[in-house]
Amino acid sequence: MEPRKGFTKKHCYLFIEVHVKRKQLVKNKTIYVCQSCGTSSPKWQGKCPACGEWNTYVEEVIAKETKQPQWRQDKGNSKSITRPLALNEITFRPESRINTHDQELNRVLGGGIMPGSLVLIGGEPGIGKSTLMLQIALMLREYKVLYVSGEESEQQIKMRADRLQEKIAAPSTTNDCYVLPETSMQIIFKQIELLQPNFVVIDSIQTLQSDYVESSAGSVSQVKECTSELMKFAKESGTPVMLIGHITKEGSIAGPKVLEHMVDTVLQFEGDRHMSYRILRTTKNRFGSTAELGIYEMTDGGLRQVTNPSEILISQREGELSGITVGASLEGNRPMLIEIQSLVSTATYGTPQRSSTGFDAKRLNMLLAVLEKRAGYRLGVQDVFLNIAGGLKVEDPAIDLAVCASIVSSFLDIPVSSRLCLAAEVGLGGEIRAVNRIENRISEAEKLGFEEIFISKFSLKGIDTKKFNITVRPYTKLEDMIADLMQ
Numbered sequence: 001m002e003p004r005k006g007f008t009k010k011h012c013y014l015f016i017e018v019h020v021k022r023k024q025l026v027k028n029k030t031i032y033v034c035q036s037c038g039t040s041s042p043k044w045q046g047k048c049p050a051c052g053e054w055n056t057y058v059e060e061v062i063a064k065e066t067k068q069p070q071w072r073q074d075k076g077n078s079k080s081i082t083r084p085l086a087l088n089e090i091t092f093r094p095e096s097r098i099n100t101h102d103q104e105l106n107r108v109l110g111g112g113i114m115p116g117s118l119v120l121i122g123g124e125p126g127i128g129k130s131t132l133m134l135q136i137a138l139m140l141r142e143y144k145v146l147y148v149s150g151e152e153s154e155q156q157i158k159m160r161a162d163r164l165q166e167k168i169a170a171p172s173t174t175n176d177c178y179v180l181p182e183t184s185m186q187i188i189f190k191q192i193e194l195l196q197p198n199f200v201v202i203d204s205i206q207t208l209q210s211d212y213v214e215s216s217a218g219s220v221s222q223v224k225e226c227t228s229e230l231m232k233f234a235k236e237s238g239t240p241v242m243l244i245g246h247i248t249k250e251g252s253i254a255g256p257k258v259l260e261h262m263v264d265t266v267l268q269f270e271g272d273r274h275m276s277y278r279i280l281r282t283t284k285n286r287f288g289s290t291a292e293l294g295i296y297e298m299t300d301g302g303l304r305q306v307t308n309p310s311e312i313l314i315s316q317r318e319g320e321l322s323g324i325t326v327g328a329s330l331e332g333n334r335p336m337l338i339e340i341q342s343l344v345s346t347a348t349y350g351t352p353q354r355s356s357t358g359f360d361a362k363r364l365n366m367l368l369a370v371l372e373k374r375a376g377y378r379l380g381v382q383d384v385f386l387n388i389a390g391g392l393k394v395e396d397p398a399i400d401l402a403v404c405a406s407i408v409s410s411f412l413d414i415p416v417s418s419r420l421c422l423a424a425e426v427g428l429g430g431e432i433r434a435v436n437r438i439e440n441r442i443s444e445a446e447k448l449g450f451e452e453i454f455i456s457k458f459s460l461k462g463i464d465t466k467k468f469n470i471t472v473r474p475y476t477k478l479e480d481m482i483a484d485l486m487q
């Protein structure tokens with residue numbers, strides 16, 4: 001047979017090279033994974049068909065070998081078969097929740113840590129996630145705690161722990177807190193089997209790396225794999241695990257949304273880095289309400305629990321200033337008195353500016369329109385700046401009335417008494433509407449020494465105002481309320 005024309009030795013090498021490469025490709029299969037939602041595809045795509053995000057596909061290598069379970073490899077065969085149980089066969093022990101000795105965290109979690117739960121705590125860098133977790137680890141005195149850190153060395157952790165023990169978590173000789181600076185999932189599990197801790201903290205999930213996934217730490221497949229292994233460990237051993245997660249530029253927890261679906265509870269640690277108050281919020285909780293809120297203050301000795309938030313949210317002012325009012329709001333089950341400040345001044349440029357911090361800008365525009373149309377204040381030509389003190393974001397409609405009062409007070413330059421607070425929603429017709437749990441709000445205002453509270457007349461149904469030591473003033477119309485307030 002004639003050799004093919006032009007088929008030289010060089011072509012031959014090229015041919016072999018292509019074959020070898022192709023074989024390698026088959027061995028190390030690569031897929032493209034959306035870094036936003038975790039969808040995978042054999043091809044690169046510009047726009048993710050699942051979540052609609054652009055340029056989120058990243059090539060990741062998946063090892064071809066069949067994956068072995070990492071957690072309890074030897075015990076895989078002895079897995080008992082689960083069977084259905086009648087509801088009354090199951091006994092529930094509420095006392096089994098772990099008390100963290102941190103009332104804020106206990107409340108946010110729905111009454112302590114559930115055994116076998118996986119909790120994810122997210123927050124911006126430097127907000128205090130590591131500090132909070134280390135503090136909790138130190139306060140859990142009767143438990144053996146393992147603090148795994150992929151971000152700091154044992155020296156750094158020791159330094160921080162000493163500082164925390166000085167002030168917040170009292171030093172104790174019986175403390176059983178172990179530190180493991182490690183990122184390999186396999187080594188961590190080996191150490192867990194040796195140590196048998198009752199509580200595990202992972203700082204952070206994005207630094208962990210499993211040998212069974214070849215992509216780099218922090219990628220979607222790594223984060224997913226490590227979380228699912230930790231989930232298996234938590235559920236099988238009944239040991240609670242707390243994961244620290246990073247936040248992306250957009251403010252969501254770095255990693256796919258599936259990460260949030262996998263865990264039992266998602267906590268967000270928020271606050272301004274330049275302000276000392278930090279807020280711990282639940283965005284998902286399988287064992288409790290998501291409406292709860294924890295407040296901390298960052299001090300030089302760690303995070304201090306703020307048990308009476310109203311005291312810090314209301315500034316101590318000297319003399320009375322116009323534009324400042326206090327609204328009785330409810331965050332979860334917790335009543336909170338919040339100071340609202342506004343500044344109304346004539347617009348110097350054509351279009352008046354509206355700016356609000358901590359309050360929905362659309363709702364502010366609506367309230368301005370109501371004040372203009374129903375109460376006759378010409379606010380259309382005014383700049384309006386609204387600020388909720390303390391860096392809080394308030395969604396409770398009960399502060400509408402306090403916002404309206406604050407705007408009118410600034411507009412007319414008449415101060416509102418600092419011994420007065422307000423709690424009602426304002427409707428489009430200028431009507432003052434009832435809000436839920438008014439009794440909690442009234443008693444909180446009373447506790448803090450307020451003398452008067454303005455509420456909706458419709459809130460009065462079924463409550464006895466005589467039992468309070470505070471004057472309750474019911475209204476139905478915004479104009480009437482403002483007329484009384486500004487006299």
Ligand code: TYD
Pocket residue numbers: 123124125126127128129130131132160163164298299300301302303
């Ligand atoms: P850190 O817990 O490291 O943040 P994260 O883990 O969320 O990235 O917190 C770091 C910040 O907290 C840092 O700016 C210093 C401050 N800090 C204090 O003010 N007081 C303290 O006692 C500690 C431990 C930290």
Ligand code: MG
Pocket residue numbers: 129130131151203
């Ligand atoms: Mg940290």
